Amino acid sequence: MTLYSDILLSGLVLGGMYALTALGLTLQYGVARIMNLSYGEFLVAASFGALFLYTGASVNPIVGLLLVVPLSFGAHWLLYQIVLTPLVRRAKHQGMLEVDSILATFGVLFVVQGVMLVLFGGQLYSYTYLSIPISVLGSTLAVNRLLALAFALIIGGALYLFLTRTRSGTALRAIAVNPTAAQLSGIDIRAASALAFAAGGAIVGAAGVLISMFLTFSAASGVGFTMKALIVVIMGGVGSMAGALVAGLMLGIAETAVSRLIDPGLTIAVTYALFLAALLWRPTGLFGRPAR
């Protein structure tokens, strides 16, 4: 019995992280229309940031969020303005921008990963912060995991309020639905897209810090995070926050269940099986609108 509540609890925590990570990507892809394949690299970069703040300057990761998140926001805003804007200007249609942005962000992926490999090498990193076991529903869980989940919920909630209760948030949602009509009603698409891309960057920074509190990571683990975020976004339906939450939790629980019950080496296989099933069953995602 404790095995199953173990699986459920760890699955929820992991799934919460996946959902948070996917939120940032769904902002970038749903609003700014950039398929950002270097997404996971920035997550790992934020993890390294948290690690060095904690071990080097004894800044605890929660305070570290205050530094890493704005930094990641700024870095992504610059990335959009410098690297991606020329592609947006050049693109004649959505398909062309998609292909171009995939290729350009592949480049960014390898550059960022390469820099981290040179700086930190290929080994695994981790640190111990609030790794105090407490008992929840009969199974034991470390405090840092619960804390991470709590912050993920807070950030997700704040994003939801931003998107639904503010003028800028409404503008972003308008662009996600129909960029042309949004432009005609006076929304500056370029500025709003840059904002959405940077906001996605802020979220990936937060996710990186929170995940580093309880998972080991290396310079090469970014691609895995990108993959999972993409799969969650697509399973949930591009642009849908509720979809990302449900799909993220599903993925987290499924992965934990397989790694505990069958073999830890098969997590990607599960991810893909779920992804494929979702695509065949509902090509537009669980909460997605029909395409075009």
Place this chain on the structure above:
Amino acid sequence: MLRAVAYGVIGIAVVGALAVIPVVASGYEIALGISLLYFTILATAWALFSGPTHYISLATAAFFGIGAYTTAVLGEVLPWPLLMLSAAAIGIVIALFVGLSTLRLSGIYFVIFTFGLAELIRQLVTYYEVNIHRSVGRYIFTGSTQAGIYWQLLGLGVLLAIVGWLITHSRLGLALRVIGEDETVAKHVGIDTTKAKLALFAIASAFMAVTGAIMAPRWTYIDPAISFNPVISFEVVIMALFGGAGKLYGPLLGAVPLVLLFDFLTAKFPNYFSIFLGLTFIVIVYFLPRGVVGLLEQSLARLRSGAGPRPHYMSEGGEALIGRLWSRPKRRAVLKASPDTVPAIEAKHLRKAFGGLVAVDDIGFTIKRGEILGLIGPNGSGKTTVLNLISGALKPDAGELILNGTPITHLPPHRIAQLGVARTFQLVRVLGSLTCVENVIAGLAFRAPPLWGEAAERAARTLLVRVGLGDKTDMPADQLTYIDQKRLELARALALEPDLLLLDEWLAGLNPSELQDGIALVKMLRDEGLTIVIVEHVMDAIRSLCDRCVVMNTGRKIAEGTPATVLADREVVRAYLGDSDA
């Protein structure tokens, strides 16, 4: 003919020269030669599928690894030819499985799925090896020497060049280009898009798998991490794009310099390899979007100044060899029994809803052969949806469609096109980067029975003259003016030799003199006995062209009769102008 012989002689000489290299070269040089050959093969195979379709596949490492494992597992059991055939067969089976599940979805899903396919297969193989085979790696003891691998790769490369040439010069090659330009158009000119994409994806994957099978002995010991190395997928993409994926020889121009560069970089700066790889990607995207081939073509075009006749891109021999792989359109059944009694098309109780919005609600009509039916009504009344139902772009929720006595209600669009329904689109859709002739050939090549080679080219030029584009035959379609694009779209539709032509606001947006030309053109078609459905708002055109009109409002049929009667109908006037004017 003389040119073909000259190319043949040069080709044999080059291959011969490459074949003697292992005899004279050092071990390091042979190893470099192997790298050049296998990356060229992988990149060319990649571009064969991804070049025309723009589907970016990252599955290269998966198929390469499958091939390598085929050798590792079966290498000592099977003789060499059987080994290669089984690698190709396994590659094809997996490609068909992956393709069937992802190729019918839009491009982005495909990228992401292939992105992780190598990782997925690697995990499954590792799981199998650890839990069932009880050892992670395997030793390979086949007799292949370095030189042997080199010669096998050279042979495979020649085979790939031949197969690639045949494909790009066959209907399959054109089908893929049309799909890459506009998949909707592809379906409506009679291309079975799923089959075409699957066929080419499977062929490319087979070549990748055989490359892996040949390369495996080079490592002596392989494990899943070596054979399913994801970096290979990225390197292949970058080489193909750097060279230019639009031409068969493009990937060669990319693979050679980049293999040499990467070889140099890994030797001198092993830690910085990833950064260089990333920067190369960025440079290509920004400065060489069409690759080295694009640059060459630009400068060549400047040298030639003014397009001469383009090289021949259709080969009847290629088609004869490749065509059987994917499509054999059946000849259209010829209607013998008294054609006048069977209506050209009969629609019964059609219904189509989008969520809560009922766009077409219980619509029915019959069109005689040689008749022109106008489908009119205010904006949003469901006219275009009716055309989409007839052409198969949408499936009705209820009702029946019968074309020449054959039910077509549940057929896919390409089958309906092959049965003789052609259409134009409300927002004009031409294949922008193809020339006008090629646009029309796209309509000729996939109908039943198809037309190809010189016959197709002649027919295409005749059709272009007929719609008034005789002087623009070799111009790329995206350089045409709006009216000319509409003419081109009509020529492409006529190329299908339709029994039924659907014109969706084909006359909209023309100026008065263009409108007169347009009406004259449609009249000419009517005089030839073509059955036509016109969706139109231009009332002059409706009065002078239509034999009969069906008027729609909010999804329902509100009137039917001659143009004069329906346009005087109170209900119709109310639908267009509101209550006070009725």
